[in-house]
Amino acid sequence: MAVQVLATADGRAKTALSRAHAAAWFAARAAGAPLPIGVATPPAQPARPAKPDLLDPRDVPRRRPGSPTGRIALLHAVAHIELNAVDLHWDIIARFADQPMPAGFYDDWVKAADEESKHFNLICDVLESLGSHYGAMPAHAGMWRAAFDTAEDLHGRLAVVPMVLEARGLDVTPGMIDIFRAAGVTEAVDALTVIYGEEVAHVAYGSKWFNWLCGRDGLDPKETFHRLVRRYFHGSLKPPFNTEKRAEAGLPPDFYWPLADGAATPVA
Ligand SMILES: [Fe+2]
């Protein structure tokens, strides 16, 4: 089921399949007949639609969010991130299926994949209501880099994807909501508010399973996190951090501050 989602190119088709598979997974769990985990080989890269064109981040035109076009570009970038997140969550399910994990691990990532699918559709609906659509603008290539680099390291995947990349979403989303509120684009405010509320849990799933693996393997979680982020994440973490939501998601300051820009910053 995960590989079917990864192999579907069109965004709306990918998210529809993702939501149907998530519903089937949870229906089977509720009926007391959980689906077997199985083993499958996910593609090295997920299938993607012909549009948007994927450009090197340096070549993606920068637009100011003060203009309608700039705000559409911002939403377009969010849609691209959400679609990538759908694939990331199904990929962690399929990629590491040879390692026995508790059933709750799969529950969490199926739920996260279902929510990312909803997020993609919500943002696409807003783009369409503003006369645009996903695919109308170029998007960042290289979004799959973190998945590719951690394809053989489950600890590394959890450290970089939910605990760094998705945690970054908690830092920047309130500012985005402010931009759309100031511009009076209430559909965007509503969609981003749903996303903001649900993303805390995705970061929390990451820290939960990262800590679980460290406990199983006798590793110090904080030291291991620092080592893996330095190994797999290219660049430093950018403050200001949303310390409150990060704490709610089980991410304490001494995990991320030592990895921040200007790492001499005192650990709060
Ligand atoms: Fe999301």
Ligand SMILES: [Fe+2]
């Ligand atoms: Fe997420």
